[in-house]
Amino acid sequence: MxxxxxxxxxxxxxxxxxxxxxxxxxxxxxxxxxxxxxxxxxxxxxxxxxxxxxxxxxxxxxxxxxxxxxxxxxxxxxxxxxxxxxxxxxxxxxxxxxxxxxxxxxxxxxxxxxxxxxxxxxxxxxxxxxxxxxxxxxxxxxxxxxxxxxxxxxxxxxxxxxxxxxxxxxxxxxxxxxxxxxxxxxxxxxxxxxxxxxxxxxxxxxxxxxxxxxxxxxxxxxxxxxxxxxxxxxxxxxxxxxxxVLRPGAEFQQQQFLSQCQSTCLAGGTGPDQCTTYCQCGLTGVIDNDLWDGVNSGRPTPSEQAALNTITQACSALIYPVAPK
Incomplete structure (x- = not known):
């Protein structure tokens, strides 16, 4: 031993x-x-x-x-x-x-x-x-x-x-x-x-x-x-x-959103041009609806989540349009 x-x-x-x-x-x-x-x-x-x-x-x-x-x-x-x-x-x-x-x-x-x-x-x-x-x-x-x-x-x-x-x-x-x-x-x-x-x-x-x-x-x-x-x-x-005190500026926040969105989109197999369109659409939706609190926290309120879901669907339709019946 x-x-x-x-x-x-x-x-x-x-x-x-x-x-x-x-x-x-x-x-x-x-x-x-x-x-x-x-x-x-x-x-x-x-x-x-x-x-x-x-x-x-x-x-x-x-x-x-x-x-x-x-x-x-x-x-x-x-x-x-x-x-x-x-x-x-x-x-x-x-x-x-x-x-x-x-x-x-x-x-x-x-x-x-x-x-x-x-x-x-x-x-x-x-x-x-x-x-x-x-x-x-x-x-x-x-x-x-x-x-x-x-x-x-x-x-x-x-x-x-x-x-x-x-x-x-x-x-x-x-x-x-x-x-x-x-x-x-x-x-x-x-x-x-x-x-x-x-x-x-x-x-x-x-x-x-x-x-x-x-x-x-x-x-x-x-x-x-x-x-x-x-x-x-x-x-x-x-x-x-x-x-x-300094609070990162809006431009930085938007750049980070686009960067993260683009990475996630590309990882899902979508093409670069389509991802650019999708992410820019998503950014516009977040800005117009003032959803930064929900995005940054990662824990959006039910109303914020509903708004984000609506934006996601609308932006997805831009790159994957529904075929006419």
């Missing part, structure tokens, strides 16, 4: 700096997400392809580093006291995120975000720290293949969406499902174990925190959880009052 390791885990500046870089990238993404949410930035960060790729790259980086850290900390023998202490901190932090987002975003609160995933994945990864490498590789590939290749409407329900097989993304501000993302942690475990087995871990120690920028990155990487917990309250705490 594995016992508590007597020797401390090795610390590599390169890994700490990697966490620091991922952390800076995450803060940049969330800053622009906030700007988009508060309508200072016309691009829908949560849907734009470039921003989505950026966000998933950041997520993959964090999860890969989780796998690396697990091998370095517990690869020879699981340090149970350290493991349970960190897991308890992660679970408490994840619960705090859920509570806070229920208060701020009740319709899109975070119920299985990055911290929830790291806590669960850390526990799930323990058997793979010493399992045969071929088995870890096979499981990682199967998890990633299923995550990217299988879906079923059954998993659209919130209760099952954390597995990752939905056909329609659930309404939440952060979701990191087991499939395919646990496969990234396993991939990191395989990579790190191969480096250790080949005697090449020393190559990671070549990079030192030898100058102020590198030392700053390494220090950031050692405070990842704390910075993750405080950065969004600080960002929103600064930007939200600013939005109340």
């Amino acid at each position: 594995m016992v508590e390791a007597a020797t401390p885990r090795p610390r590599y500046a390169l890994i700490d700096m990697g966490r620091g870089i991922a952390l800076i990238a995450m803060v940049i993404y969330h800053a622009f997400w906030d700007l988009s949410y508060l309508r200072f930035f016309s691009v829908d960060v949560s849907a734009d392809l470039g921003w989505v790729i950026f966000a998933r790259t950041i997520l993959a980086s964090f999860l890969f580093l989780v796998g690396v850290g697990l091998v370095l900390s517990h690869g020879k023998a699981i340090r149970w006291r350290t493991f349970w202490k960190r897991l308890a901190i992660l679970v408490a932090a994840a619960a705090l995120i859920t509570f806070a987002t229920v208060m701020v975003f009740p319709d899109a609160f975070v119920y299985f975000g990055i911290l929830h995933a790291i806590a669960l994945f850390s526990l799930m990864a323990l058997p793979f720290l010493r399992a045969p490498l071929w088995l870890v590789v096979v499981v990682a590939l199967v998890i990633m293949a299923l995550g990217w290749g299988y879906s079923d409407p059954f998993f659209n329900e919130r209760a099952f969406s954390w597995l990752g097989f939905w056909t329609i993304p659930p309404l939440t501000n952060d979701l990191v499902p087991i499939f395919p993302w646990f496969g990234v942690v396993l991939g990191a475990i395989v990579t790190t174990r191969l480096l250790i087995a080949s005697g090449r871990m020393a190559t990671l120690d070549v990079v030192k925190a030898s100058n102020p920028p590198k030392r700053a990155l390494a220090k950031l990487g050692r405070w990842t959880l704390v910075i993750y917990l405080v950065h969004q309250p600080l960002l929103l705490g600064a930007l939200y009052p600013l939005s109340l």
Whole structure:
């Protein structure tokens, strides 16, 4: 049976700096997400392809580093006291995120975000720290293949969406499902174990925190959880009052409406010219009927919803006219 390791885990500046870089990238993404949410930035960060790729790259980086850290900390023998202490901190932090987002975003609160995933994945990864490498590789590939290749409407329900097989993304501000993302942690475990087995871990120690920028990155990487917990309250705490004072102008609001409408329309398979006509029609209807409150809140009143439905039908008729009888 594995016992508590007597020797401390090795610390590599390169890994700490990697966490620091991922952390800076995450803060940049969330800053622009906030700007988009508060309508200072016309691009829908949560849907734009470039921003989505950026966000998933950041997520993959964090999860890969989780796998690396697990091998370095517990690869020879699981340090149970350290493991349970960190897991308890992660679970408490994840619960705090859920509570806070229920208060701020009740319709899109975070119920299985990055911290929830790291806590669960850390526990799930323990058997793979010493399992045969071929088995870890096979499981990682199967998890990633299923995550990217299988879906079923059954998993659209919130209760099952954390597995990752939905056909329609659930309404939440952060979701990191087991499939395919646990496969990234396993991939990191395989990579790190191969480096250790080949005697090449020393190559990671070549990079030192030898100058102020590198030392700053390494220090950031050692405070990842704390910075993750405080950065969004600080960002929103600064930007939200600013939005109340400056209030994004009508032109910006209209541009954002058209951009989001065009993206949704094109994703539905309608041609670009038809989408332009449809969205311009919709914008005119929203302006003429003063429906911005219902559009911006995402929760229109029954009368606003009825007006929006009428506009949608009228604009749809422009691009899909009913054939005369």
